[in-house]
Amino acid sequence: MISTAPKLFTDEQTRRLYATDASSYEELPEAVAFPKTTAEIVGLVAYAREQDCPLTARGAGTSLAGQTTGGGIIMDIGRNMNQIMDIDPQGQTARVRPGVIRDTLNRQAAQYNLLFGPDTATTNRCMIGGMIGNNSCGLFSIKHRTTREHVLEIEAVLSDGSKAVFKPLTPTELTAKMELDTLEGKIYREMTTLLENHREQILENYPHPQIIRRNTGYALDRLCEMQPFTDDGRPFNMAELLCGSEGTLAITTSAKLNLVPQDPEKVVLVPHFSSIRAAMEATVEAVKMDPAAVELVDDIILNATKGNIEQQKNRFFLDGDPKGILIIQFDGDNRSRLKTKAEELARRLQDLKLSASTPIITDPDKIDRVWHLRKAGLGLLMGLGAKGRTPTFCEDTAVRVVDLPNYVDDFQKILDRHNSNCVFYAHASVGELHLRPVINLKKEQEIEKMKTMAGEIADLVRHYRGSLSGEHGDGRTRAPYIEKVLGPEMMPLLKQVKHIWDPQGLFNPGKIVNPKPMEQDLRYSPSYRPPSVNTQFKWRKEESFSDAVELCNGAGVCRKLADSGGTMCPSYMATQNEKDSTRGRANLFRQLFSGRQQEAFQSGELRDALDLCLSCKACKSECPANVDMARMKAEFMHGWHQANGISLGERFFAQAANLYPLAGQMPRFSNWMMRQPAVKELLYQLLGIDKRRRLPEFAREPFDQWLKERKEASPSPASTDKPGVVLLVDIFTNYHEPDIAKAALHFLEATGHQVIVPAFHELGRPQLSKGMVSHAKEVLDEHLPLLSAYADRGLPIVGIEPSEILTLRDEYLDLCDDNQLKSVQKIAKQSFTFEEFAQKVLAASNAVPSPDTRRKVYIHGHCHAKALIGNEATHEALRLAGYDPEILETGCCGMAGSFGYEERHYDVSMDIGELTLFPALRPLPDDALICVPGFSCRHQIEDGVHRQAVHPAQLLAASIQ
Incomplete structure (x- = not known):
């Protein structure tokens, strides 16, 4: 192998990881490479030529038509070639490597009030190289158009390993390029000849020029608009051809991009509709008002948001259950004028009897939530399970906006003819809808239906002079039907383009031209064997x-x-x-x-x-x-x-409850032992505990011992009129941080509750985290009778450690037997984190906190709580108690129970802490109150930034002293 080529990974794991993208396809590559430099890409191309091995460039792998799958070498440019090389605020340009994520670029450009305009639903992970390959557009394409309009120059490696820069050329510069005795010169000579000979034919057969998003085939029509083929056209720039070429012609190594100023204000109108036809008619009216975006979301996606934890909170603007909505955004520098425009459009839609509900949203945070719901659309469809699986074989068609109502009607006729349902969503403003018929690829007759429908839809697109691909590319899915849309006379030209640029056919073969049958290499097919295995969990929500x-x-x-x-x-x-x-x-x-x-x-x-x-x-x-x-x-x-078998270290962390009582009886000795180098070495050798970690110290008196002595000294009356509450004290709080349990007890008693503290300290969370699921089931079986008795009495069950108490509301529902399910469901409904219960108590008390006692509190939420219930209860409980809380935008702390204590995980654990948590905490004042519900989070903070964090119970108890 040539020395400059990057290492090729041929192990089965890596090859499997790169066998799929976001499409319906799965093709195991021969190898995967992660180049760091242009020189390494040159070396890789040379190796591919020598071995006659296909080479497919890939970024985030979010393509929907299979264009980043391949059987040769997959080249991931995202891992290493992700540098923003330069941002020029005066020239409003940026130069980037292809692995730069779009949102990463825009975060840096924002300091100059600039942005890269194309805004796909995947902008938090899609990369500029992939956006160039697909000519990505996104939600605001009526305003920003496509990636093609914002790419000024492309530096690329050609199929012979040579390098070239494609940019606007004057006639003199174009002539000079054509005289080069290189592959680049040959490309310019033969491409200009092709365009000269076939210009009229190309313009006649390609999609209507009013369609902004037209990505079918190679962009020959765009080149025909340039000089010297159109006298008053823009300068000849082959970069426009590379945009949308799906990595089949050259490999991008850097790009110079155009940046545009950000509009400071935005207003969103969300009209509701009783039919998709009405929404399309409203779109025709909306685009007359110069919107920045008009996006369609249908009832299938809206209904899917009901069952999604993250998206449920983003449904605030919905009025009932419409058949569909349009999300219409107006951008500018005057919010009042934008609102007036939105109101005018709302009245227009009401007068035309297209929409009776037209909410207008002006709050920026709420607008962001609306768009979060829209951007979740693709993944939400998969959340519907196998019954809602929608392959992307026809989802990217585009027609003129004025044709949308009739086009949708005609599309529905195809659906009716094949007895199929369809999801309708996406970019109505530019005539592109993501139309996704429900097809079960595991059935042979359904695959035949898909192929038949694909042909009929291609004929329909041709009828409207539309584009088969508006954004997501031809890839493997649509390439077989390009001929139907552009006509048979165009196919030799497309193949000629491929041959001019890549005569050996190395770059991403089978995409755009010479495709395999669309049904080959499907991820799911009639030959697919679904897993049939014995499991511990019931997988009730997923069904299996x-x-x-x-x-x-x-x-x-x-x-x-x-x-x-x-x-x-x-x-x-x-x-x-x-x-x-x-x-x-x-x-x-x-x-x-x-x-x-x-x-x-x-x-x-x-x-x-x-x-x-x-x-x-x-x-x-x-x-x-x-x-x-x-x-x-x-x-x-x-x-x-x-x-x-189960390792000693796994048993130690999962079954600490068996060891803690002994260590807790002699805390000083236990703590002294854990600090000794010899003991640390022994713990490392036997259990894999990293010697750099400070192990949590045992308290002088565990909470259960303190509680027992308290009861003996001051017995409670046998009966009371106070409402009862069950307080679950986990093992780590009991032995390491009993003051937190005391604070929780004090708060509950001070707010008028009779507190019941069960004798057990675990619900199975440590066992589950180590995969000892049968042991966790034993814990469930042991404690279920008592927990059921509490639930039957209507007692709230409150937990101090979020991950422990949320186990009752999450894993228990799938871990229990069928005959236990009703009891577990009842327990789950009556289980609360301490913060949730405290919020209810404080809200019901109608107490008015004194503004004189308000103090800033910074909250870092527990991962399980953030995932299952959010941080709002913690924030609200502290606010009601008189504090001034602020939820920090921090992700995972990196400790995650025992994870961060293990030597093989220590470095990653600290790296995760450095992502957001540690940088957020370091600038805080020395006396800042840091509120952290999670035990392991508090200890990671202490190890990482040497700051003390407190549990919400401590702050709430202090507020009522």
């Missing part, structure tokens, strides 16, 4: 373990970086390795279990991929499809333990 492993559609929301906000996926944020993303792990689950079935529980590659999963549960809410990787990991680890 098989359905659970098929939830991920590859949209890659889990690949966003920490700067984009949220918590998912903390290990990927730290390593940026595909195997550490929820998507990567989910793909391995599906591939291995569908292939090896029960034997997949012994898979070393899946065990490795799960090693850095912190079981934070962020994916359960932030993943639009609600993939619960924490539960999948627990299920897998249980099966792994059955075959390979």
Whole structure:
């Protein structure tokens, strides 16, 4: 191999991880490479030529037409080639490597009040190279048009390994390029000849020029608009051809981009409709008002938001259950004028009897929430499960806006003819709708239906002189039908373009031209074998373990970086390795279990991929499809333990309750021992505990011992009129931080409650985190009778540690037997985190806090709480108690129970802490109150920034003294 080429990874795990993207396809590559420089790409191209091996460039892998899958070498440019090389605020340009994430660029450009305009639903993880390859457009394409309009120059590696820069050329410069005795010169000579000979034919057959989003085939019509082919055209720039070429012609190594000023104000109008036809007629009216965006969301997606934890809170603007809505945004510098425009359009739609409900939203935070719901659309469809699976074979068509109402009617006729339902959503403002008929690819007759419908839809697009692909590219899905849309006379020209640029056919073959049949290499097909294995969890919501492993559609929301906000996926944020993303792990689950079935529980590659999963549960809410990787990991680890046994370290962390009573009886000795170097070495050797960690010290008196002595000294009366409440004190609070339990008890008693403290300290959380699921089931069985008795009496069950108490509301519902389910459901309904219950108590008391006692409190939320219930209860309880709370925008702390204590995880644990949490805490005043509900979070903060954090119970108890 040439020395400058990057290392090729040929192991099965890596190849599996890159076998899929967000499309319906799965093709195992021969190898995967992660180049760091242009020189390494040159070397890789030379190697591919020598071996006659196809080469497919890939960024985030969010493409929907299969264009980033391939059987040769997959080249991931995202991991290393992700530098913003320069931002020129005066010239309003940026020069970037192809692996730069769009939102990352815009965060840096924002300091100059600039942005890169194209705004896809995937902007928190999609990369500029991929946006160029697909000519991405997004939500605001009526305003910003496409990526093509914002790419000024492209530096690329050609198929012979040479380098070239494509940019606007004067006639003299174009002539000079054509005289070069290189592949670049040959490209210019033969491309100009092709355009000269076929200009009229191209313009006649290509989509209507009024259609902004037209990406069918190669953009020959765009080149025909330039000089010298159009006298008053813009300068000739082959970069426009590369935009939308899907990596089939050249490999982008850097790009110079146009940036545009940000508009300071925005207003959103959301009219509701009783039919999709009415929404399309309203779109025709809306575009007359010069909006920045007009997006359609139909009832299928809106209904899916009801069952999504993250999106439920974003439904605030919905009035009933409309058939569809339009999200119409107006941008400018005067909010009042924008609101007036929105009101005028709302009246117009009402007068035309198109919409009776037209809410207008002006608050920026609420506007962001509306768009969050819209952007979740693709993943929400996958959250519907197998019954709602919608392959992307026709979802990207575009027609003129004026044709939309009739086009939708004609499309519905095709659906009716094939007895199929369809999802309607996306970019109505520019005539593009994501139309996704429901097709079950596991059935042969459904595949035949898909192929027939694809042909009929292509004919319909041709009838309206539309574009088969408006944004997501031809790839493998639509390439077989380009001929129907552009006509048979265009296909030789497209093939000639491919041959001019890539005569050996190395770059991403089979995309745009010479495609395989659309039904080949499908992820799901009649030959697919769904997993049929014995599991510990019941997987009731998903209906089966098989359905659970098929939830991920590859949209890659889990690949966003920490700067984009949220918590998912903390290990990927730290390593940026595909195997550490929820998507990567989910793909391995599906591939291995569908292939090896029960034997997949012994898979070393899946065990490795799960090693850095912190079981934070962020994916359960932030993943639009609600993939619960924490539960999948627990299920897998249980099966792994059955075959390979349970290590001493895993037993130690999972069954601390067996050891703590002894250590708690002699706390001073226990603490002294844990500080000794020899003991630290022993703990490292036996249990894998990192010697750099400070182990939590045992309190001089555990809470249960203190409570026993308190009761003996002052027995409570046998009966009382006070309302009862059950306080669950977890083992770590009991032995390490009993003052927190005392504070919780004080608060509950001071607010008029009779407090019952059960004698047990665990609900199975540590066991679940180590995959000892059967042991957790034993804990459930042991404590269920007493918990049921509390629930039957109507007693609230309150927990101090969020992960423990939320186990009752989450895993118990799937861990219990069928005959236990009703009891567990009742317990779940009556279980509360301490903060949730405190909020209810304080809200009911109608107490008015004194403004003189208000003090700033900074809140870092527990991952499980953020995923399952949010931070609002903590914030509201502290506010009601008289504090001035602020929720910090921090993700996972990186400790995650025992994860951060383990030597093999220590560095990643601290790296995760440095992503958002540690930087957020360091600038705070020395006397700042830092409120953290989670035990491991507080200890990570102490180790990471040497700050003391307190539990909400301590602050709330102090507020009522």
